[in-house]
Amino acid sequence: MSENQPAQPAESFEPKVVALCxxxxxxxxxxxxxxxxxxxxxxxxxxxxxxxxxxDAILLLRAFEDGADAVYVAGCxxxxxxxxxxxxxxIQTVAHAKKLLAEVGLEPERLEFFHVPASAxxxxxxxxxxxxxxxxxxxxxxxxxSARQPAGGKLAKPPDAHPPLPQAKLGRxxxxxxxxxxxxxxxxxxxxxxxxxxx
Amino acid sequence: MxxxxxxxxxxxxxxxxxxxxxxxxxxxxCVAVCxxxxxxxxxxxxxxxxxxxxxxxxxxTVDEITITRQCDKEYLxxxxxxxxxxxxxxxxxxxxxxxxxxxxxxxxxxxxxxxxLFIGVAEGPGTWSQRCTACSECILDQTGGxxxxxxxxxxxxxGPCGGTNHGKCEVDGEKDCxxxxxxxxxxxxxxxxxxxxxxxxxxxxxxxKPGRYSHExxxxxDTQE
Numbered sequence: 322m323s324e325n326q327p328a329q330p331a332e333s334f335e336p337k338v339v340a341l342c343x344x345x346x347x348x349x350x351x352x353x354x355x356x357x358x359x360x361x362x363x364x365x366x367x368x369x370x371x372x373x374x375x376x377d378a379i380l381l382l383r384a385f386e387d388g389a390d391a392v393y394v395a396g397c398x399x400x401x402x403x404x405x406x407x408x409x410x411x412i413q414t415v416a417h418a419k420k421l422l423a424e425v426g427l428e429p430e431r432l433e434f435f436h437v438p439a440s441a442x443x444x445x446x447x448x449x450x451x452x453x454x455x456x457x458x459x460x461x462x463x464x465x466x467s468a469r470q471p472a473g474g475k476l477a478k479p480p481d482a483h484p485p486l487p488q489a490k491l492g493r494x495x496x497x498x499x500x501x502x503x504x505x506x507x508x509x510x511x512x513x514x515x516x517x518x519x520x
Numbered sequence: 521m522x523x524x525x526x527x528x529x530x531x532x533x534x535x536x537x538x539x540x541x542x543x544x545x546x547x548x549x550c551v552a553v554c555x556x557x558x559x560x561x562x563x564x565x566x567x568x569x570x571x572x573x574x575x576x577x578x579x580x581t582v583d584e585i586t587i588t589r590q591c592d593k594e595y596l597x598x599x600x601x602x603x604x605x606x607x608x609x610x611x612x613x614x615x616x617x618x619x620x621x622x623x624x625x626x627x628x629x630x631x632x633x634x635x636x637l638f639i640g641v642a643e644g645p646g647t648w649s650q651r652c653t654a655c656s657e658c659i660l661d662q663t664g665g666x667x668x669x670x671x672x673x674x675x676x677x678x679g680p681c682g683g684t685n686h687g688k689c690e691v692d693g694e695k696d697c698x699x700x701x702x703x704x705x706x707x708x709x710x711x712x713x714x715x716x717x718x719x720x721x722x723x724x725x726x727x728x729k730p731g732r733y734s735h736e737x738x739x740x741x742d743t744q745e
Contacts, residue, residue, distance in 0.1 A: 379560065382567045421564065424529035425571045467574050489559060491548045492598045495584040497570065500563075 336390035336456035337465075338365045340449065341380075343373045345403040346439045347395030353442035361446035362453035372396075373434075374407025381418040385427060386501070388465030391456035393433045395448065401438065408436070428459050521550040521641075522614045523648040524557060524634040529568055535631045536608065540579055542569065543606040544633070545599065545621060546586030547613035554648055556634050557612030559586040565612065565633060590617025596624040603628050656726040662714055664705035669722075671698035677719035 342348040348369050354361065370376065373396035384392045394415055396408035412434050419429035433455075435448045536542060544562050552558025566582045573580035585602065587595040590613035599621075603609060608629045611618040615636040622630035638650035653670045659677070660667060669675050673691035680699030683690025687700040706712050 377560070379563050379567060382564065382571070386567055386571055421568055425568050426575050427571070464571055464574055489548065489586075491559070491586055491588050492595070493585065494602055495563075497566070497581045497583055500566070501570070 336364050338452050339384050339389045339392045340365050340367045341394045343396045346397035347437040349439040350437045350441050350445040354445045357442045359446040361449040364453045365449045372404045372407035373411035376411050378418040388468030390462045391431045391452045393452050395435045395437045398436045398438045523554045523640045524551045524614050524636045526556050539607040541607045542582045544584050544610045547590045547617050549589045663702045666702045668698045
């Protein structure tokens with residue numbers, strides 16, 4: 322869908338935008354935007370992450386599957402990554418995820434990577450507005466109708482205080498419900514028996 | 521390792537037309553390392569297939585399982601209690617894995633999710649290149665550890681040919697001339713004398729398809745029985 326198409330009626334559609342912000346730059350810029358009393362779109366849900374290099378394509382796809390209208394990853398300026406090259410990895414990951422979205426039939430413009438240095442409070446607000454406007458122009462993400470969380474930013478389950486380290490789950494069946502049902506709260510934790518399998 | 525690449529989603533969608541319950545079976549060995557059919561890639565593919573079905577209003581359930589290897593019966597047996605529930609199995613293994621899976625569960629349609637490319641090495645993150653054509657008679661001892669059967673476009677055993685062009689190949693100017701590489705390597709090793717030896721014609725019968733091999737230890741066990 323191109324941006325030339327007429328925008329959806331604004332009053333009927335409030336886009337849900339997810340911003341994955343790195344602790345050191347974009348999130349600090351968000352703090353600064355707050356301290357500067359800058360106004361930006363309230364549609365943006367900020368997720369603080371240690372480094373944008375941690376972002377995996379599946380996280381971005383899941384955000385859209387769960388009904389986000391736009392997602393952006395905001396990281397440090399080139400050469401400023403606290404972990405040397407995390408933002409460079411994220412740029413590659415976002416480019417890959419855009420291709421995956423296009424294959425599925427979602428507009429890749431719904432996903433973007435931005436450099437937001439820690440000192441750039443106004444830029445943080447500008448990017449938030451930019452992505453919200455873009456989502457408004459593109460219209461609602463049709464996947465939201467069937468998403469496991471129809472509205473709001475509530476978590477399906479409280480976060481683990483001590484999350485287990487990721488480990489390979491070879492030979493274990495993962496049911497679609499484990500990925501999509503709100504009742505199961507996402508993929509089963511390692512050590513749990515897969516759904517439908519007798520002990 | 522065996523290097524593979526995921527098929528375009530449109531192609532996979534076309535294969536899956538008319539099927540509702542899909543089991544994607546990943547492989548945790550070669551294709552997991554080359555980021556084509558391991559646990560993560562299976563999760564990505566499942567998410568894509570779910571999203572596409574929802575957008576097009578098609579009913580579809582996609583379950584996922586990744587086993588250690590699809591080229592060993594022991595691991596394929598792990599799937600026995602699940603396969604009956606599905607309309608179709610989408611294998612994210614290499615060509616060998618798909619076939620072995622289809623052979624083990626021959627009453628179920630097994631479809632390939634990958635295109636298998638070659639036996640190769642990881643050049644760097646995300647890039648692989650071919651190193652071996654499995655010719656069954658290795659001559660790397662004669663060629664400084666560089667395979668003319670794979671790197672040379674003409675499979676020349678006594679090179680270079682007249683088409684070598686300042687270290688590049690006449691067939692494809694982007695590719696290195698295998699025999700220039702071999703010369704430089706042997707020069708570095710002080711073994712240029714190896715180039716004076718004429719290689720006998722290759723025994724192509726040794727790489728006749730389909731190959732089959734039994735380990736010596738097991739051959740002896742057979743004859744003593």
